[in-house]
Amino acid sequence: MLRSKVTNSLLANEKKSLHRFLMLYIIMIISIISLISIYYYQYQKQLMMLNKRVILSDYASEQARKIKTLHFLFPEQNTYPRDDRFVSAIYDLEYQKIFSLLKSKEIDFNKELYITKDKKIHFVKVFDDYYLGAKYLILEIDDDGLWLRYTWQDIIFYGGFGILIFSIIGFFLLNLFLSPMKTSLSILDRFIKDTTHELNTPLSAILTNIEMIDLDKTSEDNRKKINRINIAAKTVSVLYNDLTYATLENNMHSSNEKINLKNIIKERVEYFDILAKSKEIDFSLNLQDSFLMVNKNKFTRVIDNLISNAIKYNRRKGTISIRLLRNSLTVEDSGLGIESNKLEYIFDRYSRFNSSEGGFGIGLSIVKDIINEYEMDIKVNSQINKGTSITIIW
Amino acid sequence: MRYLAAYGGENNVKAGMLHYFMYPSNDISVMPKEFLEERNATNHSNIGEKTLKKSIDIYWELYKVKGRLQ
Numbered sequence: 001m002l003r004s005k006v007t008n009s010l011l012a013n014e015k016k017s018l019h020r021f022l023m024l025y026i027i028m029i030i031s032i033i034s035l036i037s038i039y040y041y042q043y044q045k046q047l048m049m050l051n052k053r054v055i056l057s058d059y060a061s062e063q064a065r066k067i068k069t070l071h072f073l074f075p076e077q078n079t080y081p082r083d084d085r086f087v088s089a090i091y092d093l094e095y096q097k098i099f100s101l102l103k104s105k106e107i108d109f110n111k112e113l114y115i116t117k118d119k120k121i122h123f124v125k126v127f128d129d130y131y132l133g134a135k136y137l138i139l140e141i142d143d144d145g146l147w148l149r150y151t152w153q154d155i156i157f158y159g160g161f162g163i164l165i166f167s168i169i170g171f172f173l174l175n176l177f178l179s180p181m182k183t184s185l186s187i188l189d190r191f192i193k194d195t196t197h198e199l200n201t202p203l204s205a206i207l208t209n210i211e212m213i214d215l216d217k218t219s220e221d222n223r224k225k226i227n228r229i230n231i232a233a234k235t236v237s238v239l240y241n242d243l244t245y246a247t248l249e250n251n252m253h254s255s256n257e258k259i260n261l262k263n264i265i266k267e268r269v270e271y272f273d274i275l276a277k278s279k280e281i282d283f284s285l286n287l288q289d290s291f292l293m294v295n296k297n298k299f300t301r302v303i304d305n306l307i308s309n310a311i312k313y314n315r316r317k318g319t320i321s322i323r324l325l326r327n328s329l330t331v332e333d334s335g336l337g338i339e340s341n342k343l344e345y346i347f348d349r350y351s352r353f354n355s356s357e358g359g360f361g362i363g364l365s366i367v368k369d370i371i372n373e374y375e376m377d378i379k380v381n382s383q384i385n386k387g388t389s390i391t392i393i394w
Numbered sequence: 395m396r397y398l399a400a401y402g403g404e405n406n407v408k409a410g411m412l413h414y415f416m417y418p419s420n421d422i423s424v425m426p427k428e429f430l431e432e433r434n435a436t437n438h439s440n441i442g443e444k445t446l447k448k449s450i451d452i453y454w455e456l457y458k459v460k461g462r463l464q
Contacts, residue, residue: 071395071399072395074395074459074462075457075462078462078463078464079463079464080463080464092402092403092404092460093402093403093406094402094403094404094405094406096403096404096460097460098459098460098463099459099460099463129399130398130399130400130401130402131399132398132459132463133398133399133402133403133404133407133458133459133460134402135402135403
């Protein structure tokens with residue numbers, strides 16, 4: 001299937017939307033998986049604690065019996081009962097330590113089972129009778145962290161797998177949703193491309209034939225009519241070139257060459273002379289030699305748009321001043337001017353500030369694109385009813 | 395050891411003993427029923443609260459568990 005540059009450009013937008021959708025989708029999936037992981041972690045922790053509780057509860061009962069025995073044998077016997085499987089401590093009801101073998105100092109009398117910051121598991125048993133004066137028996141074992149390692153492994157493996165599966169599903173779903181839009185865009189692109197292409201032949205024929213007419217041999221009345229045709233054809237020609245550039249050429253790789261802007265400006269002024277004369281506008285040229293390494297066609301679009309705008313938005317019997325210095329180009333008209341609050345929008349595509357004039361509002365957007373491509377600066381000064389001056393600096 | 399088993403902490407034991415000596419009664423004694431049936435509760439002390447407290451402190455130091463376990 002043939003795709004025009006427009007289609008490519010639109011597909012680039014589609015890709016952007018696709019990436020955004022995927023990002024959003026992935027963030028959503030990651031959030032869901034993170035939430036599930038948190039719950040899974042909590043569940044595994046609770047499960048581990050439950051297992052430890054059963055074990056430690058048995059140990060505690062055993063230890064409590066030994067303490068009770070010691071209570072009745074004290075002070076004849078004063079060796080605190082020890083066990084290889086755990087260490088323990090006894091505290092009285094005023095939370096005063098009676099005897100302790102614990103390694104961790106972090107004790108919470110309000111919890112039955114908890115993990116300390118230094119990775120010890122504590123089990124707190126509360127006595128009904130205060131044998132040896134103890135109210136609390138605290139058992140301590142090491143938290144080997146195995147459960148945590150296995151939990152993390154599960155989360156990373158299943159979470160990653162889940163993200164992968166959901167991403168693939170999301171990608172296919174998105175393509176499924178985009179399919180009708182892509183078809184419509186392709187049809188629209190081909191229509192625009194074909195229409196633009198079909199305009200070229202008749203337009204060239206009109207312009208060439210007008211050039212060939214010997215105006216000296218035609219009557220005054222016909223000469224005026226031919227001039228009007230010439231003006232109209234050139235206006236359409238500028239529009240055609242802009243459309244072609246906007247739809248086809250801006251994505252194409254362009255080769256730069258060293259050009260003398262002075263020559264191009266003179267050539268384009270001559271081209272637009274008949275349009276300017278129709279509004280009795282005079283050109284005032286102040287051109288120095290200025291060489292640039294740019295694509296000639298692209299920079300011609302910049303100059304064409306600046307000049308055609310200066311004609312379009314000028315008053316009758318106005319002037320257009322073009323000043324070319326070694327590193328700047330200024331096109332100044334004596335026209336309507338642009339309101340200061342609208343100045344920042346003039347480079348936006350399809351923005352037009354004067355409905356009385358024709359056009360698509362793409363001219364200055366093209367200028368801005370090209371200026372940006374060559375990393376140049378553009379400055380606009382405008383005063384209502386005095387005129388607008390656009391300066392390009394490189 | 396009976397007081398310790400009944401009252402737990404140091405302050406509790408001391409307060410419990412003081413109360414018992416001030417107001418001796420079979421009902422609040424920590425001694426077993428058989429012992430009380432045989433010997434009855436201690437008579438009311440006349441040695442004064444201050445002296446009692448001192449005596450209890452000496453008793454506590456003599457019989458406390460804390461610091462004696464190994």
